[in-house]
Amino acid sequence: MEGMAGRKSTLTWVVNLAALFLVVLWTIPTAGLFVSSFRDRDQIAATGWWKSLTSSQQTAFVRTGNADDQRQDGALYVLDGNVLTEGQELVAWGTSARDPGAYQPGESADVDGATLTVAEDGAYRMESATPFEMRRGERIFVTTSSPPKFTLGNYTRVLTAEGIGRAFMNTLTVTIPATVIPILIAAFAAYALAWMEFPGRALLTAAVVGLLVVPLQVALIPLLRLHNDLNIGKGYLGIWLAHTGFGLPLAIYLLRNYMAGLPREVIESARVDGATEFQIFRKIILPLSFPALASFAIFQFLWVWNDLLVATVFLGNRPEQLVMTGVLRELMGSKGGEWEILATSAFISIAVPLLVFFAMQKYLVRGLLAGSVKGG
Numbered sequence: 001m002e003g004m005a006g007r008k009s010t011l012t013w014v015v016n017l018a019a020l021f022l023v024v025l026w027t028i029p030t031a032g033l034f035v036s037s038f039r040d041r042d043q044i045a046a047t048g049w050w051k052s053l054t055s056s057q058q059t060a061f062v063r064t065g066n067a068d069d070q071r072q073d074g075a076l077y078v079l080d081g082n083v084l085t086e087g088q089e090l091v092a093w094g095t096s097a098r099d100p101g102a103y104q105p106g107e108s109a110d111v112d113g114a115t116l117t118v119a120e121d122g123a124y125r126m127e128s129a130t131p132f133e134m135r136r137g138e139r140i141f142v143t144t145s146s147p148p149k150f151t152l153g154n155y156t157r158v159l160t161a162e163g164i165g166r167a168f169m170n171t172l173t174v175t176i177p178a179t180v181i182p183i184l185i186a187a188f189a190a191y192a193l194a195w196m197e198f199p200g201r202a203l204l205t206a207a208v209v210g211l212l213v214v215p216l217q218v219a220l221i222p223l224l225r226l227h228n229d230l231n232i233g234k235g236y237l238g239i240w241l242a243h244t245g246f247g248l249p250l251a252i253y254l255l256r257n258y259m260a261g262l263p264r265e266v267i268e269s270a271r272v273d274g275a276t277e278f279q280i281f282r283k284i285i286l287p288l289s290f291p292a293l294a295s296f297a298i299f300q301f302l303w304v305w306n307d308l309l310v311a312t313v314f315l316g317n318r319p320e321q322l323v324m325t326g327v328l329r330e331l332m333g334s335k336g337g338e339w340e341i342l343a344t345s346a347f348i349s350i351a352v353p354l355l356v357f358f359a360m361q362k363y364l365v366r367g368l369l370a371g372s373v374k375g376g
Contacts, residue, residue, distance in 0.1 A: 030350075036343035038150040044339045046146075055145045057091060059100050063137035064116075064126055076127045079137070084122030088144040093118045100141035111138055118142075154344035158331065163319055167327040173236060174311065174323060175304045178243035179297055185244065186251030187293065191281050193252070194259040195267060205256065211249035219246075220313050227314070234321075239314040243304050251296050258292035259285055294360045302353045324349055 032049040039052055046056040065079045072078070084090060092101035095109055095116065103109055105120035114128035116138070124140060158164070192198070193205050223242060232238045262285065270280050286293075308325040315321050322330070328345040 033343055033347050036340070037154055037347045038152070039340060039343075040149055040151055040153075041340045043146065043149060044343070052150075053148050055147050057143060057145050059141065059143045061097075061100075061139045061141045063139055064124065066134055066137050067132045069137075070132045073127070076129060077131050079126040079132060081124055082122045083118060083124055083140055083142045084144060087149065088122070088146055090118065090120055090122050091143040091145050093143065094141045095139070097141060101143050116140070154340045155348070158328070158341060158344050158348055161327065161331050163322060163327050164324075166320065167322050167324045170315075170321065171305060171323045171325075174239055174243075174315070175301060177236075177240045178247070178304045179300045181240060182244045182247040182251045182300060183293055183297060186248055186255050186296070187286065187289070188281070189248075189252045190255030190259050191277075191285055193256045195280075195285075196277065208249050208252045208256075212253060214249075216246045216310070220310075224313055234314060234316045236315070239311060242310055242314045243300075243307075246310070247300050247303070250299065254296050255289060255292050258289055262288055298357055298360050301356050305353050306349065 035049040035052050036044055039049070042058065043052070043056050046058050047054075062083045065081060070077050070079050083093070090105045092104060094100040094102035095111055096102070103118070105118060108115050108117040110116075111126065113130070114126050114132070116124065116126045118124045118140065122142075126138065193201060193208075223245070227233065227238045227241075232241070266284060267280055270284055275283075306325065308323070308329065311323045311326060315323070317326065328349060331345065332341050
């Protein structure tokens with residue numbers, strides 16, 4: 001029979017396959033971001049990252065020289081040049097946008113009484129028995145093929161950008177205190193809500209849960225006004241307090257659930273032995289709650305490191321105040337059209353959070369599942 005001891009249920013394979021599917025689904029975007037960060041702008045615009053190992057084709061047009069560029073070759077008047085850039089191969093060409101691939105390399109076409117020939121190496125020759133009088137060159141539509149190309153230039157450009165080092169230190173200055181301070185405050189509050197008896201404890205717990213669904217955007221302006229009234233202004237203290245306020249509801253909720261699931265016998269025994277509440281908290285609760293503390297630290301670190309909105313509101317936009325996300329935003333321009341810089345910047349910005357996550361991931365699941373199952 002299925003489900004008996006020593007035998008796996010068929011549902012186990014379904015669960016394993018579903019987990020594998022989710023892992024792959026979450027990994028693919030990061031892998032694509034990593035590959036795109038090494039590609040140049042033209043190839044990113046032409047093909048997706050999954051085609052990065054194959055040649056890419058592009059269709060564009062170039063113009064020949066005009067009447068001022070012509071030269072005389074015997075009885076003929078000639079315009080010549082090349083339609084290719086380095087690394088490109090000519091696939092087809094044409095003289096009309098309706099049929100840009102009408103001719104193969106080496107073939108000729110009649111253009112307003114002149115003969116136009118484009119060779120396989122991209123060299124074109126346009127010859128006529130009468131002088132050219134055009135002020136603008138004729139358009140030549142070319143379909144080109146470019147081999148796979150990878151470059152470190154994107155990383156060089158981002159890592160050597162002006163102010164990137166200062167922004168990195170600014171981000172660390174914001175992130176580390178904004179991660180530690182909420183943990184310190186939330187740990188005391190969670191212990192009180194989990195193990196100390198006082199009036200209104202249930203209401204406080206319900207209020208903390210309710211704060212989890214409040215969007216931080218609605219609090220930005222009132223909180224900034226409060227900072228200005230308290231003469232905090234824009235600075236590190238203000239952004240530390242802001243991130244602390246936004247992170248406390250999740251921290252208290254997570255730690256409270258974990259601490260409430262700790263063995264009651266251990267705490268009662270400590271009280272019988274004369275330990276104070278602070279001694280119980282420091283010597284028993286904190287060591288046993290490390291998985292929950294670490295799981296929240298991961299969430300808070302990721303959130304603060306990748307933040308731009310709160311940093312812009314509470315820290316400022318002066319060059320000496322910009323965090324990493326602010327500098328990368330400036331580097332990409334107001335329209336964000338630099339795709340190669342976008343991919344590289346995104347991957348650089350997630351490098352440190354990924355290191356933190358992989359270093360502490362073993363505590364993440366233990367902390368999140370705390371309190372969901374109680375022993376018999």
